[in-house]
Amino acid sequence: xxxxxxxxxxxxxxxxxxIIKNVSFRVxxxxxxxxxxxxxxxxxxLLRAMNRLLDLNPHARVEGQVKINGINVxxxxxxxxxxxxxxxxxxxxPNPFPHLSIYENVALGPKLNGLVKDKSQLDELxxxxxxxxxxxxxxxxxxxxxxxxxxxxxQQRLCIARALAxxxxxxxxxxxxxxxxxVASSKIEELLLELxxxxxxxxxxxxxxxxxxxxxxxxxxxxxxxxEIGETSTVFTRPSNILTEKYVLxxxx
Amino acid sequence: xxxxxxxxxxxxxxxIISALAIASAxxxxxxxxxxxxxxxxxxxxxxxxxxPPPPVGGGGGGIGPALVGTLVLVALALxxxxxxxxxxxxxxxxxxxxRLAQYTQMxxxxxxxxxxxxxxxxxxxxxxxxxxxxxxxxxxxxxxxxIIPYIALNVREAYKSIPYTLKxxxxxxxxxxxxxxxxxxxxxxxxxVLTALLIGLAKAAGETAPLLLTxxxxxxxxxxxxxxxxxxxxxxxxxxxxxxxxxxxxxAWGAAAVLLTIILVIxxxxxxxxxxxxx
Amino acid sequence: xxxxxxxxxxxxVFASISLLIVTSIVISLIINSYPIFxxxxxxxxxxxxxxxxxxxxxxxxxxxxxxxxxxxxxxIAMPLAISLAIFSAEIAPTSxxxxxxxxxxxMASLPSVIYGLWxxxxxxxxxxxxxxxxxxxxxGFIPLFSTKPIPTNLFTAGVLLAIMITPFSSSIIREAxxxxxxxxKEAAYSLGMTRWEVIRTxxxxxxxxxxxxxxxxxxxxxxxTVAVAMVVGxxxxxxxxxxxxxxxxxxxxxxxxxxxxxxxxxxxxxYSGALVLFTIGLxxxxxxLYWIRRVVTRG
Numbered sequence: 001x002x003x004x005x006x007x008x009x010x011x012x013x014x015x016x017x018x019i020i021k022n023v024s025f026r027v028x029x030x031x032x033x034x035x036x037x038x039x040x041x042x043x044x045x046l047l048r049a050m051n052r053l054l055d056l057n058p059h060a061r062v063e064g065q066v067k068i069n070g071i072n073v074x075x076x077x078x079x080x081x082x083x084x085x086x087x088x089x090x091x092x093x094p095n096p097f098p099h100l101s102i103y104e105n106v107a108l109g110p111k112l113n114g115l116v117k118d119k120s121q122l123d124e125l126x127x128x129x130x131x132x133x134x135x136x137x138x139x140x141x142x143x144x145x146x147x148x149x150x151x152x153x154x155q156q157r158l159c160i161a162r163a164l165a166x167x168x169x170x171x172x173x174x175x176x177x178x179x180x181x182x183v184a185s186s187k188i189e190e191l192l193l194e195l196x197x198x199x200x201x202x203x204x205x206x207x208x209x210x211x212x213x214x215x216x217x218x219x220x221x222x223x224x225x226x227x228e229i230g231e232t233s234t235v236f237t238r239p240s241n242i243l244t245e246k247y248v249l250x251x252x253x
Numbered sequence: 254x255x256x257x258x259x260x261x262x263x264x265x266x267x268x269i270i271s272a273l274a275i276a277s278a279x280x281x282x283x284x285x286x287x288x289x290x291x292x293x294x295x296x297x298x299x300x301x302x303x304x305p306p307p308p309v310g311g312g313g314g315g316i317g318p319a320l321v322g323t324l325v326l327v328a329l330a331l332x333x334x335x336x337x338x339x340x341x342x343x344x345x346x347x348x349x350x351x352r353l354a355q356y357t358q359m360x361x362x363x364x365x366x367x368x369x370x371x372x373x374x375x376x377x378x379x380x381x382x383x384x385x386x387x388x389x390x391x392x393x394x395x396x397x398x399x400i401i402p403y404i405a406l407n408v409r410e411a412y413k414s415i416p417y418t419l420k421x422x423x424x425x426x427x428x429x430x431x432x433x434x435x436x437x438x439x440x441x442x443x444x445x446v447l448t449a450l451l452i453g454l455a456k457a458a459g460e461t462a463p464l465l466l467t468x469x470x471x472x473x474x475x476x477x478x479x480x481x482x483x484x485x486x487x488x489x490x491x492x493x494x495x496x497x498x499x500x501x502x503x504x505a506w507g508a509a510a511v512l513l514t515i516i517l518v519i520x521x522x523x524x525x526x527x528x529x530x531x532x
Numbered sequence: 533x534x535x536x537x538x539x540x541x542x543x544x545v546f547a548s549i550s551l552l553i554v555t556s557i558v559i560s561l562i563i564n565s566y567p568i569f570x571x572x573x574x575x576x577x578x579x580x581x582x583x584x585x586x587x588x589x590x591x592x593x594x595x596x597x598x599x600x601x602x603x604x605x606x607x608i609a610m611p612l613a614i615s616l617a618i619f620s621a622e623i624a625p626t627s628x629x630x631x632x633x634x635x636x637x638x639m640a641s642l643p644s645v646i647y648g649l650w651x652x653x654x655x656x657x658x659x660x661x662x663x664x665x666x667x668x669x670x671x672g673f674i675p676l677f678s679t680k681p682i683p684t685n686l687f688t689a690g691v692l693l694a695i696m697i698t699p700f701s702s703s704i705i706r707e708a709x710x711x712x713x714x715x716x717k718e719a720a721y722s723l724g725m726t727r728w729e730v731i732r733t734x735x736x737x738x739x740x741x742x743x744x745x746x747x748x749x750x751x752x753x754x755x756x757t758v759a760v761a762m763v764v765g766x767x768x769x770x771x772x773x774x775x776x777x778x779x780x781x782x783x784x785x786x787x788x789x790x791x792x793x794x795x796x797x798x799x800x801x802x803y804s805g806a807l808v809l810f811t812i813g814l815x816x817x818x819x820x821l822y823w824i825r826r827v828v829t830r831g
Contacts, residue, residue, distance in 0.1 A: 048421075051425065053421055053424060053425060056420065056421065058348075058350045059350070079536075080536060081427045081428060081536070082427070082431050083427070084424065084425055085425070085426075085427030086427075087425070087427075088425075089421075089422075089425040091418055091421065092418075093418055093422075095416070095418045095419055095422045096423065097419065097423075097440075097441065098419075098435065098441075099440055099441055099443075100440070108426065108437065109426040109427070109428075112426065112428045112432055112436065112437075113426070113427060113428065130315075139438060159422075162426075163425075164424075166426065166427065195342035231483065255670060259726050259729070260595065260597075260726060262728060263726035263727055263728040263729070265725060266728040266731075267616075267623060270618050270619055270623065271615075271619055271623055273612050273615035273616070273618070273619075274615045274616040274618070274619030274623075274624075275619075276612065276728060277612040277613070277615065277616045277695075277699075277702070278616070278632070278635055278636070278639075278700050279633055279637070279641070280695045281638060281639045283650070283654070284642070284646065284647070284650045287650055287654050288646065288649075288650065291653075295797070317583035319789075322541075327695075328607070336546075337546055337549055337550060338541070338550075340543055340546035341543075341546045341547045341549070342552045343543060344544065344546060344547040345547065347543075348543065348544075353544065353547055353548070354547065354552070355745075356551060357547045357548075357550055357551045360550070360551055360554040360555075361550060362821060363554070363814065363817060363818070364554050364754065366748065366751050366755065366805075366813065366817045367557075367755065367758060367810075368754070368755030368756070368809055368810070368813060369755070369757065369784050370757040370786060371561065371783050371810055372555065373807050374555065374560075374561070374564075374785070374802075374803065374806055375556070375557045375561075377558050378560050378564065379560075380548055385809075397559075398553055401550055401553070405550060423786070430536055430539045430540075431537075431538060431539050434539075438811065440704060443600075447687050447712075451643075455641055456799040458643075459641075459642075459643030459644075459645070459646075460642070460643065461644065461645045461757075462644075462757040462758050462782075462786065465593070465757075465758075465786050465789070466789055473613070481642045483709075487643055487645040487758075490645045490646070490649055491645050491648070491761075491762070494652060494653075494762060495652075496651045502653070505649060506649070506813075509646050510643075512643060512645075512646060513642075513646060516641065516643065517638075517788075518628045519637050520637075520641060524634060
């Protein structure tokens with residue numbers, strides 16, 4: 001079986017604080033893989049360790065391996081920009097580039113990375129990405145308008161389109177619905193279920209019910225340690241660790 | 254204290270404060286009025302192009318060489334000081350945790366308050382003395398040094414105010430650091446950066462002290478080369494105003510009117526840019 | 533991949549250039565003034581003589597001139613700056629506050645040569661006619677006013693400097709005042725204080741900002757060259773009253789520099805004047821920055 005991503009003995013420190021403690025797991029292809037846990041347990045850090053966005057933090061130190069197709073992203077000769085292009089990332093607070101239009105937000109990644117040859121190819125790419133993100137019909141007449149004009153839910157779908165435009169293998173999502181209203185949230189959850197046919201999705205959530213709703217596999221992270229991991233149905237009905245059970249039943253922070 | 258007495262003191266103090274405040278704002282209006290009423294009458298196309306008049310007798314004359322000089326010096330200063338200032342500011346913002354950044358920022362904050370005559374002395378030592386004559390390059394370098402701290406500290410602010418999540422979004426697209434900082438994030442910070450450059454422009458156009466010891470202020474050649482003396486509008490105003498010739502005083506007022514207009518335009522443009530951000 | 537490694541190095545080069553420039557300037561001041569320190573020790577700071585032929589130099593009058601003109605400037609500027617800040621932040625109708633602040637900022641960015649020109653031909657005669665001459669006539673027995681005034685003197689320089697540094701000082705105080713937490717203002721009013729009493733209390737709260745504004749403005753006044761050189765009289769005498777013509781260190785450098793190449797020790801003398809000026813200015817500006825830190829960390 002080939003894995004989308006393999007994490008092996010991953011350790012992360014912020015200065016002296018040991019944030020991620022010897023975490024190892026494997027994510028199959030074309031699934032939705034949820035990482036859940038109470039606030040501050042290191043979920044966001046874990047995500048950023050995968051696409052090496054953690055490199056931006058001068059106080060962070062990483063040990064261990066993260067492998068895509070057998071290649072360790074922290075290897076010596078690996079180009080970090082190549083690593084980041086393998087992933088698409090969606091953040092907790094929708095963050096489209098406010099000074100760019102809707103079209104430009106989606107087009108920026110492919111343009112700068114030289115993925116297309118001419119304008120018509122770019123137009124087609126932008127349209128496909130926006131369609132996949134279920135945003136095309138709402139914005140197709142307003143592509144030149146600034147991204148800041150969209151509602152929160154629309155902005156988040158725009159960010160998803162921006163991530164999809166790079167044709168990544170894996171989509172990383174850091175609590176994508178945490179700042180959206182319930183209607184917008186459920187639209188995004190529906191979208192995820194469609195997207196997993198073409199992509200592998202790793203979603204961090206602080207809401208166990210969301211994990212139960214959308215994911216195929218789930219990992220429970222507590223204080224930087226991987227407590228339990230398995231198929232969602234199993235983990236939620238017959239958790240093998242008392243901490244997992246507490247969290248799932250809502251009896252934990 | 255009885256309430257009436259307190260009320261009287263209240264009225265009195267508010268009145269005094271208001272009066273002092275208005276008094277402190279009067280000079281700018283007085284200056285603008287005086288400069289334009291004394292100087293605007295001399296401004297014409299000829300005034301902007303011609304050589305200066307002889308001290309006594311003779312025709313109108315103008316500030317041509319000084320205007321050309323200012324354009325040359327300002328362009329050079331912005332090119333040199335602007336680029337050093339910009340990249341220094343970018344470094345200060347994105348690598349603020351390093352020792353180099355901390356020391357550099359401290360030193361730059363001190364340098365903002367340097368008496369600019371000292372910068373002139375330095376430029377004299379490194380560029381005028383070795384060449385054994387006053388030259389335009391020395392003036393341009395002196396001006397560059399003066400504007401570097403302003404540009405660096407303002408560019409730093411501009412980049413620092415970009416939300417961290419935007420930085421993450423830019424890098425998550427898998428572009429290289431130069432492209433992330435100079436194409437994506439520069440666009441996000443462009444108003445602050447533009448303001449920084451406009452401040453540098455205004456300073457370079459208006460500063461006199463760095464030029465006193467470096468460019469000589471020759472009045473009769475338009476541009477002889479970077480290794481030759483040159484004039485500039487502020488220096489012309491200084492020299493002519495202090496001269497004993499009435500004719501040259503008039504030219505000084507006219508040049509002051511030109512300079513004031515340039516500064517006003519730059520000021521208004523930078524206000525308009527900032528206003529866009531607030532809206 | 534190379535650009536990832538090269539880019540930070542590229543930036544480091546530029547930052548280092550900036551750092552290098554500042555250090556070089558300081559070192560050059562020290563090196564170039566060394567000859568006169570070697571020959572005369574520190575005594576030349578306290579001598580009053582400027583005799584190029586005998587190569588005898590002492591910058592005391594210029595030092596005093598700098599101190600006197602700056603003292604005049606700061607004593608006039610501080611009440612004005614505080615008033616302007618309060619007026620803008622508290623008293624003026626909100627609709628014109630933006631306008632007032634813009635005017636103040638414009639004043640702060642005006643080239644000093646324009647201040648100098650205006651000071652020389654407009655301010656100086658006015659000061660002479662309406663303030664200096666009457667003061668000398670009626671209060672001339674006081675040593676401060678004992679010299680018969682000529683329009684271009686230390687007093688005019690001080691007043692012009694005050695006009696120049698007020699906007700800058702004012703903006704620091706104004707920002708600190710605007711940043712005072714609203715609940716503190718409300719608490720003061722709820723105690724039944726009059727407006728002036730509230731203002732006075734809040735001014736005490738932002739003491740650090742006022743001190744910062746004062747020190748930084750003082751630093752500017754001391755370093756100002758061109759405007760001062762145009763109105764201070766440029767005469768090498770020990771000042772005995774406010775109305776004496778005089779020199780400041782920076783205007784001395786500006787004025788004597790053309791002569792300096794012809795003599796062996798004049799250049800070092802001027803450089804050492806610059807070093808003295810730089811040192812005083814550095815101390816004052818560091819004090820100002822210290823108070824700014826206090827403002828920031830307090831809030």
